[in-house]
Amino acid sequence: MKYLLITLLIAFISCKKENTSNDKNELIIEKQTKNESFHYKEFGKSLVESTNFPKEWEINTYQDIAKRIKKEDLDFQKKFNALDYFDEKSGKKISDKSFFNNYIENDSLLKLSKIESLSLLDSLISNQKKIFYIKTSSVINSLDYEMPLVINKIDLALFNEKTFIKSINLYMEVDYPYSSKQNIGYLNNNGILFYKKFRVDEDKTYYLGISKTNLNEYFTKK
Amino acid sequence: MPDSLNYSMSDVLIKYEFTNTKRRYIGPDYLATFIGVLAKCNFNDVKTTGSYFSEASCFPSVEHVNGKSIDTIYLDDEREQKLIDAFHYYGITKQLRGTKKKHFSNTSDGGKLHNSHLHSGIISAGKIKIIKE
Numbered sequence: 001m002k003y004l005l006i007t008l009l010i011a012f013i014s015c016k017k018e019n020t021s022n023d024k025n026e027l028i029i030e031k032q033t034k035n036e037s038f039h040y041k042e043f044g045k046s047l048v049e050s051t052n053f054p055k056e057w058e059i060n061t062y063q064d065i066a067k068r069i070k071k072e073d074l075d076f077q078k079k080f081n082a083l084d085y086f087d088e089k090s091g092k093k094i095s096d097k098s099f100f101n102n103y104i105e106n107d108s109l110l111k112l113s114k115i116e117s118l119s120l121l122d123s124l125i126s127n128q129k130k131i132f133y134i135k136t137s138s139v140i141n142s143l144d145y146e147m148p149l150v151i152n153k154i155d156l157a158l159f160n161e162k163t164f165i166k167s168i169n170l171y172m173e174v175d176y177p178y179s180s181k182q183n184i185g186y187l188n189n190n191g192i193l194f195y196k197k198f199r200v201d202e203d204k205t206y207y208l209g210i211s212k213t214n215l216n217e218y219f220t221k222k
Numbered sequence: 223m224p225d226s227l228n229y230s231m232s233d234v235l236i237k238y239e240f241t242n243t244k245r246r247y248i249g250p251d252y253l254a255t256f257i258g259v260l261a262k263c264n265f266n267d268v269k270t271t272g273s274y275f276s277e278a279s280c281f282p283s284v285e286h287v288n289g290k291s292i293d294t295i296y297l298d299d300e301r302e303q304k305l306i307d308a309f310h311y312y313g314i315t316k317q318l319r320g321t322k323k324k325h326f327s328n329t330s331d332g333g334k335l336h337n338s339h340l341h342s343g344i345i346s347a348g349k350i351k352i353i354k355e
Contacts, residue, residue, distance in 0.1 A: 059333060061318075061332055061333045061335050061336075062316075062318065062332070062341075063316070063318065063330055063331075063332070081321070084321075086322075087322065141242075142242075143242055145242065146241060146242050146243035146244065146245065146271055146272075147241045147242070147243060147271040147293070147295065147338055147339055148241065148295065148338060149338070150337050150338045152322070173322075173334065173337075175320070175334060175335070175337045175338045177271070177338070178335065179335065180333075180334035180335055180337070182334065200333065200334050200335065201335070202335060
């Protein structure tokens with residue numbers, strides 16, 4: 001009888017321990033699911049990260065035969081042009097933009113623009129959250145500028161079900177009347193975004209610097 | 223140059239409008255060329271960003287000084303090529319398209335600054351006849 005009681009007690013304790021252990025496992029699994037980050041896919045060209053540029057170099061916008069450009073400067077312009085991937089990206093054209101209204105309204109440029117095309121290049125899913133890769137071409141007709149501004153953008157936009165949360169720019173070209181702003185990003189598989197900024201005028205291209213953003217952190221911060 | 227033109231007779235239409243530019247002056251030879259281009263194309267939606275200011279400058283640009291060129295907003299690719307060819311027909315020798323635009327014939331790459339507009343300039347010698355009345 002004494003042995004039977006001890007056996008039952010051991011069995012009870014071990015069952016209880018097993019249950020506790022199961023609870024923990026469930027907790028761990030739940031926690032992992034809640035914190036699960038997006039599995040980012042490489043986007044853009046790794047050259048964005050690896051190519052070095054001087055602060056500025058000369059260009060010959062008007063193909064002036066009297067203007068001599070150094071070979072070194074021609075090479076930098078060639079490298080700069082090689083970073084561009086906007087025209088290589090194509091996706092599903094979205095004609096009904098209503099789902100993206102909040103994304104558009106929260107974008108300082110798009111909200112002022114006439115959007116000529118909006119395409120969905122890709123998407124990432126984690127639980128109820130989705131990140132859309134959105135490519136837009138748009139025009140701003142403003143009295144502040146003597147001709148329409150042409151804007152080409154690619155953004156990552158985070159949505160929680162149908163609610164827009166926030167976005168980050170991967171690529172942007174804004175063509176002003178006498179200059180052009182060019183920001184080009186490269187996103188690696190780990191979710192690190194390398195983002196280089198340039199400005200182009202009639203005589204020179206200016207390299208304005210690089211920034212690095214961890215999207216795993218960016219998209220979890222409020 | 224006039225703020226706009228809208229002339230129509232039989233099957234000829236000469237029509238243009240300005241964008242929001244203040245560069246509303248142009249060399250007379252370039253205006254003659256532009257009117258010829260418009261008459262040849264018969265398009266009713268050509269918009270120009272002009273050439274230079276009244277004092278003959280075009281700051282911050284340097285290329286339009288003294289009205290020796292004119293910029294136009296892009297049309298659809300098919301009509302744009304017709305416009306470019308008409309400029310070429312009337313003696314324009316330098317036409318610059320944007321890096322992101324189609325590689326139109328009779329144009330060369332004018333970089334990112336020409337993604338928003340076509341640049342047409344430099345009339346070949348002997349193309350303009352001055353008629354004195």
